[in-house]
Amino acid sequence: MGDWDVSCAICGVIFIPEDVYIESEAELFSEGKSRESERDRSYSYDGSKVTKADCEWLSDNDALGLWPQHGQPEATNTFMTGRFEPGGYGSILLEARALSSHLQDQEDSMIAYRSVLGGLLTVFPFHTACYKLLGRVISGRINTTVDEENLYAAFVRLSDEYSTWHLDIDYGSPCPRDNRSWITYRGHEVDAPSAVLLRPTNIRCPQLLVKNPIDTANISTHLVNQQFLPEVLASSSVLQDPFDRLPHEIRQHLLELLSNRDIAAVRTASYPMHATIPSKAVWKRLIAAHMPWLWEMDAVISRGAYRELNLSRTIRELENWTTFGDDKTDTFSLALANRRRIWSICEIIADEYDKVTDECKVATTKEWVDMGDGCFELQIKP
Template identity: 30%
Template sequence: MVATPTNGHTRQAPGTNLHMTTNHIGRANLSSVSQHEIIRAQREKWVAGRFFCAICGGPFSSQVDMDCEGTDERAYRFDILEHCNLEWLDELRALGINPDATGSDKYHDFAEIGEPHVFPFHSVCYEVLKRCISLRQPGEIQGNKLYQAFEQANGGRYVRLQLDYGKPDPPVEQVWETVRGQEILVVNPVDIPELESEINDIKCLLDTKTHLDIERKLHKDDIFSRLSIDLRHKIFKHLCPESILALKAASQIMHTTWVPRSMWDAKLVDTYPWLWEVLELSVPQSQEIEDKTSRLLLACREQGESTGRSYGYTLGLANRRRIWGVCEQIRSKYLE
């Protein structure tokens, strides 16, 4: 869904606003689901107020104010979000507890003491959280442990959890505030078309070049030919992933020097845990692939623009890294 301007300002095409009854994490008796179950929230039941995603701190509506001229401090810049699909903001899930699981659904005002909380979040953000937790503890997410992690971070009557939500810091007022320069907060952190396109290009090269191109004549003037294999391995140990790939792409000797898969995977997870598209790639098998992957990693590290100069590429990755930082905090509580 792409926004269209109207009289200098624009709103994302209509979506359903989510409303809560006060300004902190909600309470509910979700009697139609089992205890500690992830549920699909029913939008029409969230009324009279608003709070935000427990994971990213963002709103639950794709209707955001945008200014075509880029001069309004209380509106996002239209030229930045023009081609961004904001519908992911409308997709809501929630985590609640229902000890009895009997009777009809009944929602409670937050002021009522003793009722269990329900924690809402975007479906997209939950995908990021699952990936974050699975890096340290593979397997299905345990609802009871995740619920307790949310409870530990629920510091009181607030619109979000008591966590560091990174920069820019999402609004904490009861009503979402659109602030020029904070467009990152509403850009999809998972579906990044430009990144997907570059990853697909690398996958195509992997499919067509399934062997090491060792048939190429090794250059005797390659300075690394003077080093033993042990020394070459030690060099790799001190380099970040993109530097390893750049070195292998530049030197045929280093290209043919094997990098243990365990070391490569560990470096990727340590440096780019949030870049799962690269984590899922096979080990580069040609210097062309090494060069292309190195450039991609460098661009992702710097959150640089894609060749198409799309803001969505920069902001999507930046928002993913911001949300990943929140997920790591939740993961720490989950694994306690």
Template identity: 25%
Template sequence: MVAEFNVYCAICCCPLGGSCEVGSTNPWHLKLRRARVARRTYSRRTGSLYYETDEEEEDEKEERLSKMPWLRETAEADVDEDTASVNSDDYDHSYDPDVISPEDLSWLNTVFALGIAHRKPGPRTYMLCDCYYDDRNRVYIHDTDPDDSDEQSRYFAYGVSDLTDPPVFPVHWECIVLLSRAIGISSVASIQKNVLYDVMLDLADFSCLNLSYGDITGPDQDWQCIPGEEYSVVCPTLEFDMGHQIIVDFEAGLFESQKPLELGNKVIKDPFTNMPYDVIYLILQYLPGDSIMALNRASWAILTLTRSNSFWKNRLAGDMVWLWELQQYFESPESSRVRNYKSLYLWLDKKTQPLYGLTGTFMGIANRRRIWGPCTELAERYHRKLHGSLQ
């Protein structure tokens, strides 16, 4: 007998409906869950191996907490207390109720199916229809003829089917909205469904597409609600008040800027000194922000060339196209408050990293940043296929 698997959104690789479990608010369950997240966070950030069955020695625990003091309170679960009677599902296979609520998960229930209408006379008809997922890769289309039989309205996702009909690709509505932005069109209605369908068909795998969906471990035979990965199921298109966050978070954390040191005359050898600016600029275009910061520490010439606000403002616009609230902020009078675009870049880059253990205001934006990766690849393939079909 072949094992049964759930399938996931073709764009974000998250569950199609009610597969997420928000955990118990029992104080002991909260303590155990957060201690587990703290240990996993530490092991991931230090690059060390961590096994759930390991018994952590006190000296190891103290070393971990000394390096991550902000996690001390949540990590100090009493390992001597008897946990035999505690069901691990209550704390290790459910999300933290103080981090995410059932209402935050409601967007996962709005699912559409991209596919080819089967058993219809005439030429192929491509559809993007409201649907519901009925577990184990079965999808039922809402927008069908009332006289249609159950078999006619039923489709199978990703080609896992006992039928000869082409598969459909389920997507969350919010994810297809995000994809339309990545493609560069004004609305979902403008998507060429036949082109996008062919793109997804080329990438079809068993339960999702053959894309990199980021560092998440939820998608499995069944969806796993991993504590610490709550951000991955937060709606990526939630409204975000960028101006407010810049005032209460970014500006509040800034120190009085100091006059930059002039150390050029102390540089003994710098290979970038004699390199034309245009060439350096082209090189920097291909580097992420953290790599530029590393070059700043290694090269005085690079540091000098990247001091200007205009450089970092351009980087913000080019590297964070998924953060459209920032672009809107730049167009508002409020943007005159920003004096240091380099600091703003570093702050946003850190705040929006889709990392295990992330909580707080930026969870939706971090999930958007994660999903923007597969959106970008789909958009590139979409344009190549679209332009190829027009030639």
């Protein structure tokens, strides 16, 4: 019969590391070990890039559920389970008495996403780090208050009856593996042909997926310094340059109106524009447009270090350094590429969250309707 792990609703990755080899190949050979099968190799990580400490955040988790029969009409009906351990068949095992008052009468385990059995209360699980990242996307702050009822409603809208291990959304690239597996029990062999519908479990999970997305990264070596032309070339280049007739403040204002590509073009073609340092407002606007997930740039801009940097080349370098690619094994940041991937997922969830929020603002009545699979749909009447 089929079994499946529970995955984070936000990033799509499971909650504890698989039984993987963290050691590098060199360490294995030096210790006289060898991989016994190709399956072991497919589960392995390079110890020079991923450590056990890198994976600890995967077990720091929570889950969001809804209990509409509880409380008064004006009270919130949502609850957080607190930390849990993943169980089998899409379940989570709740830690003893870490439960809210809503769950005191519940069993120690709950079903994640949709229940194929029906009649069971289900929850949407996530890593704590991913939830913080979602909060930043929703409100722009890492520690923020999210309306849990609206978020639950958004999760329900983004799930379906066939997605019993994650939401029905695009989890970016690289996409976490389909974590369903097939377990054959004695006497159940007749069901084995159904296994062809399921993908094998020994698909290698890219190393960046286990990197904590909210760890602060060192980006200093990927900031490109400003380069100025020699005085002889500079003096000859301004003779017929119309921008030379404009005051410095006007040239700066022009940069504030241009895209990153246009800024690069005009500063390449014109020395006066090349010598015009883009203002803090330009930097903040372009960073927000191109890489809102790279909050390390906030400190660079705040302390004025941006004045010594080439705006367009720095953005191009940072975008390249944080982009995942199968052919870029050692030339991109695992942690920032994972953060960038999860940020794009958070934007999908935040868009649905905003729709729910907007609908609730003009609603005259709201009602939670039991869908029969453990979830409750928010029905709103304007």
